Amino acid sequence: MSAFIPSFNHQQVEKKWQNFWYNSQAFQAKDFDTLPKYYNLVEFPYPSGAGMHVGHIRAYSSLEVISRKRRMEGYNVLFPIGFDAFGLPTENYAIKNKIHPRIVTDNNIKVFTEQLKATGFSFDFNRVVDTTDPDYYKWTQWIFLKMYEKGLVYKSTTFVNFCPDCKVVLSNEESQGGQCDRCGADVVQLEKDVWFLKITDYAGKLLTGLNDFESTSRIRTEQENWIGHSEGAYISFKLSAHQDYIKVFTTRPDTIYGATFMVIAPEHPLLETYKTEILNHEEIHDYQEQSKRKTEFERIQLNKDKTGVRIQGIEAINPLTNQAIPIFISDYVVITYGTGAIMAVPGHDERDYEFAKKYQLNIIEVIQGGDISQAAFTDTETGILVNSGIINGLSVKDAKKTIIQYLVENKIGSSSVQYKMKDWAFNRQRYWGEPIPIIYCDDCGVVPVPYEELPVTLPMVEHFEPTDTGESPLAKIESFTKCTCPKCGKPARRETDTMPQWAGSSWYYLRYMDPSNPLEFASKDKLKYWGQVDWYNGGMEHVTRHLIYSRFWNQFLNDQGLVPHSEPYKKRTAQGLILGEDGEKMSKSRGNIVNPMEIITEYGADTLRVFILFIGDYEMATPWNDAGLKGARRFLDKLWRLQEKVTDNNHYSDSLESIIHKTIKGVSEDIEQMKFNTAISKLMIAVNEATSSEIITKKDLETLTVLTYPFAPHIASEIFESLGHQESLVTTPWPTYDEALLVDKQVTIVINVNGKIRDKMIVNLNTSQADLEKKALSLEKIQVHIQGQTIKKIIVVPNKLVNIVV
């Protein structure tokens, strides 16, 4: 049978199926359905004016394939999408073009939605959330107030990371490496009045929670490093002339007998307390001013050369040696970690050693094993304590225990755990963000907005530029700021700062479960039904930002009994970057950006999807290659042309049966392991095989089509329909394979002589070892190689090889 099949018209076919899917709600997730649920989550996009990027397609395609497959496997799949739409790019664009950010956002969301649909993603578009919608950010504010109620929100005037270009305060997570996350400008330290979320209260839980969270080691270790857990002790050093103490944190209490001086941070409060007694107060003050001006970048760059000033007039007492020791200030000790003060043990800490050398301070060996005249000895495994009174002769491990016990008994210290992670600076002096729901009253002070008055909506204003005074643009809008105190009813003012970009994304995965609930952020029943996100895929760049933040919010909500699980995500994976054709990161300035919409027009969405998943290992960065698109398109064209010679038969053809079963197994397994490149390669092999086969049955083509569907759903749906199916592929069962048919009846045996391949032979499966040996030795090519030599040994691996050692 041969029929005339017109060539594959991607534009027509893709439009047809997109209309069908989206009009028929084919991907609607059903609350409380009896089918088992499966929740796939991808990081919702920031709807920028540039529209979709090929990176978005790579990021979503993995769980797109998994979602399509899961529906066929009988799951009730929740695969939602939404928009993380507050933030600076929109705001800056709006200012530049004098268009209100609301309008800019709405337009961008509209364009983005069209592009997502043009790619054929199987998102449930009924559940779209938009973080800038008052119905959404009402609940962002609500959760903020819950945290306030539970003491996890505080305001403090401290030095914070500030981006001079964006004119906003940045959290620690947003200023990694001393640079602004968004614009790359050097961050400066400014003293500001800032709202903080006490994420550090959850540091321990965020760390242990990683045990219930399946992810790759790089995802896990990045979070571990960021949280930065370390165990040690607090020790109080008495001042020689006062009943007052300097408290230090150390991970090496065992080295206390070697503590010959102390260092405190330039911001340490002691300097203010004993101002009058410090003889060189001016010198100290100069140093404080100097370090204040340093950016993070400068501190890192200049870290080779330690600076500091000795405080004249005050000394401390080492509680174990009872010796008076000098106190220095130096910016190698930071106020934000530990207690902002250290006991310096130059013999066994490289930084202290360097400092001691520079200022010619006493260096005492308290752990044997190194040569402290050359360098600090920091090995904790082999050393034995010396010159150390009550802990002499002990190992480092035992000495730590003993000394902590002593410190506790004498009330001069205790064991302690510290984290590197810092509290989350949670406000921006910009317009396009969630207003912080706080009111200032002259009589009552800081008063939270009552829950029933939420949301505090952003006023529609004409001017939304940031001010030069560092105040939010909202501060100038009287209709917004003027309010009455909820407590006493007197006139009061609203907080005019807004929340940072990461606020809305910290709980969006919960809203998807119940996206339009006006009474709760999500109903208990729905939270329970959908449970945890089964699989979350996103970018590596969010691992120490959004991923930490959202786990924090979820753990908090769980502690309040508001969500059923402590960890929001069961499993997290991350896609690699798509680089430009030049191997560099895609960027406007390099001019190497690939526009996915142009490719969809020219080659079709199916081709683009297949190519992006075929391009390389999903988790690794890989360069774009325009030419490679053709290969993906050729594969789809070949599949399409199989229709020309299909015979009406509901069994696999003899010649293809085995390879089809192998393909089902291979593709199924590869998809689960995110090895999409090899899954597609296996499909290509099967399609090539079918192309060169005399006969191909309806059943052959059907199975190949179904297997291709998660990758290229439009063309697959069209072929499936033309094979006579009324029902769509969306819930067609995923094919199964027969183990017995995976094994070939004949196998190729490789024959080695001394480990080198000399010949091959085809034999029946499970030929006996003796037969294999006999056959191998009789081969002509083998005879040539063993002639005149004695055979020492013959190794036979059944169904694999024969190795003759001579």
Add this chain to the structure above:
RNA sequence: GCGGGUAUGGCGAAAUUGGCAGACGCGCUAGACUUAGGAUCUAGUUCCUAGUGAGUGCAGGUUCAAGUCCUGUUACCCGCACCA
């Protein structure tokens, strides 16, 4: 400095438990069909000095057999970084 990762043809990349290195795709070469080909099809394509040759960043080792295991080493990428 610490932590994680990578290294394989002209290019993107494959390779259960150690068992045919380079699957699949791009590109390239030759041919077929064609008014035409940047369409399609067929054949070939790791390298060279063409052998009883060499070959998975480099140097060793274990083994009948190593991309895979062990020891050492180099380069690049990512994250953190004076964190006491």
